[in-house]
Amino acid sequence: MYLPAVGSPADSGGTRPGTVEIRSSRPRAMTQNPSSPSLLRLAGLPYFLIAFVARLPFAMMVVGVLTIVVTARGSLSMGGLTSAAVGIGTALIGPFLGAAADRYGQRPVLAAAAVLNSAMLGIFALVVYSTMSEAFVMLTAFAIGATAPQVSPMSRSRLVTIIDDRMPEPQRPRTTSATMSYESAADEMVFVFGPFLVGALATLISPWAPIALASALTLLFVGAFALHPTGRHVSASRRADGTAPSRASELFWPVLLVVVVGIFGVGLFFGATLTALTSFMADRDAAEQAGLLYGVMGIGSAILALGVAWLPVRFTLHARWLLFAAILVGGSVLVISASTIPAMLVALAILGVGVGPTLVTLYSLGAARSPLGRSATVMSMLGAGVVVGQAAAAAITGELAERAGTGPALLMPLIASAIVLAAAVVNRLLTPMQR
Structure with a gap:
């Protein structure tokens, strides 16, 4: 039995007494040649x-x-x-x-x-x-x-x-x-x-x-x-x-499940935001333009997701999850208060800053905590979490918008963001327990 690592050497501050680091599902190369080829060249x-x-x-x-x-x-x-x-x-x-x-x-x-x-x-x-x-x-x-x-x-x-x-x-x-x-x-x-x-x-x-x-x-x-x-x-x-793969039961470790919960929250956020935004634009007789506004968040999110690679290693995965989830919550608050299209665009731009890096961080944690020989399973679990969350939130938010109006529907992205942030807090609390 071994304990899951917490993302990267930056997460744990290196190997500590009494800490057993998770092993990869592949044999690790031992060479330390600094001139090794890049991933682009290898793949x-x-x-x-x-x-x-x-x-x-x-x-x-x-x-x-x-x-x-x-x-x-x-x-x-x-x-x-x-x-x-x-x-x-x-x-x-x-x-x-x-x-x-x-x-x-x-x-x-x-x-x-x-x-x-x-x-x-x-x-x-x-x-x-x-x-x-x-x-x-x-x-x-x-x-x-x-x-x-x-x-x-x-x-x-x-x-x-x-x-x-x-x-x-x-x-x-x-x-x-x-x-x-x-x-x-x-x-x-x-x-x-x-x-x-x-x-x-x-x-x-x-x-x-x-x-x-x-x-x-x-x-x-x-x-x-x-x-x-x-x-x-x-x-x-x-x-x-x-080496034989790990037992399937290791897929249910709390430190891995909390990542699944976090990415499920991101899926909820995607579904709730698009559906609520559609209702917001329908009130202005421009429902067909909801996708264009949503693209503001999507494009910003993609750019910021790429930018995560340039963050310093000292900025650990735990800290990134907490910070960017908090930005997600802040942007969701602005969504609720937005009464004009320009105000909504500002809120969506801020949401893009939070959601892209959060998604990258969660996938990085999932990769680090994958049990031996189960990496594709873990990545599929995370992908399924996004899909399930998106489908559930779209259905719930759509029903809420139809029955109660746009105002209550705009609350749903905040609830989803709060789930992501709560999972980040639980993740931070779980980490010292394995050291």
């Missing part, structure tokens, strides 16, 4: 391009499903429920795909998911335009989410493996932080561009066009991501020292 530029495009279909799925259902079936309510079914499928099955990747390697899991998900997207389009019942439409949407390839968690796990295996010890903490910054920024950019692409294709061609494109991109780019040489590296090196 290769094509890897980052493929991984970026491969996560685009997932960002298109939920909005694409909503668009095609509303158009073909003429029901906004059904469209929302169908989109939620996609999220539920991803949240329930995603962690099991991560566990399968930890056990059998990423290549077979991703290749199978790419084929199945591409097929399910095509089947869904046929089902929606047919006379089949709403229940069958919902079931097919659930299957889309259940087979969705976990590109983002797999990419994080794959890159952390390369860092641990092929980079000197002194470079690992900062390189890991920079990697998580890039990955989070890539997710932010994809989730800003994905819905925009869906809207453009649906308007210029047809509502089925985004689903068709997502199907093609899944088959081609997720397939390429699965077959990339880095996938073979992960599968080959994962048990190179003959």
Whole structure:
């Protein structure tokens, strides 16, 4: 049995008597050559391009499903429920795909998911335009989410493996932080561009066009991501020292679960903010512009997420979580008080400062606390936490806005931010207990 580390050497101040540091799921390189190659050189530029495009279909799925259902079936309510079914499928099955990747390697899991998900997207389009019942439409949407390839968690796990295996010890903490910054920024950019692409294709061609494109991109780019040489590296090196993975029960350590709770709060924040903002703009007869305002937060969040890599190592992951969660709470207070669009834009810009670095910090903590041989599982758990939180908050906030109005709906981002901050406090309290 070993105790989880607290993020990086900066978190614990180095090894202390009585403290056992968590081991990676990969054998660690012992070389200390300061002229070792960068991660970009080790993975290769094509890897980052493929991984970026491969996560685009997932960002298109939920909005694409909503668009095609509303158009073909003429029901906004059904469209929302169908989109939620996609999220539920991803949240329930995603962690099991991560566990399968930890056990059998990423290549077979991703290749199978790419084929199945591409097929399910095509089947869904046929089902929606047919006379089949709403229940069958919902079931097919659930299957889309259940087979969705976990590109983002797999990419994080794959890159952390390369860092641990092929980079000197002194470079690992900062390189890991920079990697998580890039990955989070890539997710932010994809989730800003994905819905925009869906809207453009649906308007210029047809509502089925985004689903068709997502199907093609899944088959081609997720397939390429699965077959990339880095996938073979992960599968080959994962048990190179003959070490068996940790017990599944270690996934339920309090210091890991508190990170899952924190990222669930971030998912709640995303869903609540977008839905409340839509209600805010609908009161001004401009609901269609809600996505543009939301983009202010998304773009700022992506830029700040990249900036986390430049923060000093002395600024520990615990301190970052506390600080940026507090900024998130402050920005949410401004959202409640905003009565004009310029005031709302200021509040959203401040929220972008808080949410991007918070997401990077949580993924960095998750990577550091992953039990031996369970990194893909942990990353999938974190990804599922965001999806579940986003779907739940969107449903709750939408119902609240419809029944009670925009004012109460604007309270939801503050509640979500408070959950993130409370988890940060609990995380800080848990840490001394393991020393």
